[in-house]
Every structure is written in C-alpha cells, then in structure tokens.
Amino acid sequence: MSAPEENVPLLKVVKGTPDDHQLAALTAVIAGLASAAPVEEAPKRRSEWANPARRVRRPLQHGPGAWRASGFPG
Numbered sequence: 001m002s003a004p005e006e007n008v009p010l011l012k013v014v015k016g017t018p019d020d021h022q023l024a025a026l027t028a029v030i031a032g033l034a035s036a037a038p039v040e041e042a043p044k045r046r047s048e049w050a051n052p053a054r055r056v057r058r059p060l061q062h063g064p065g066a067w068r069a070s071g072f073p074g
Helices: 018-033 066-071
Strands: none
Touching: none
16 A cells, blocks of 8 residues: 655646745635635525424313314414
C-alpha cells in the first residue's frame, strides 16, 4: 500500500500566472466559502393529518348528552 501524500496542493493554477497577491485573495475567498455556515431552510410545516396529537383521543364524557358530545369536536 502506498502512504497518502501530505503535500497535496489544495488549489492548482491551470491557466495564467497569478502573482502572490492574487493567489492569496483566491485562497481567502475559497477558505471563506468552505468555512461559511450552510444556509438553514425554514422548517417545513407539517400537515395536520400527520400531527401525532390527532391520534390521541379526548376522554369520553359521562352523563346526559354524552353521546352527542362524542360526535362534536370540542
């Protein structure tokens, strides 16, 4: 097995001859983009059909009119 090389360049100039200032500016921009925090998307709104609270039933009412109260949301 071959050992991984430690001196692998992160950037490679394939065209032109930039001076030290141009390379420093390019490196700063790329390093800034790499370390920038990703943009967080707004949390997706869940449908009420998927709401787990809808699966929990309210306690049944006892007494007169209980059958009517069981059919109407309260």
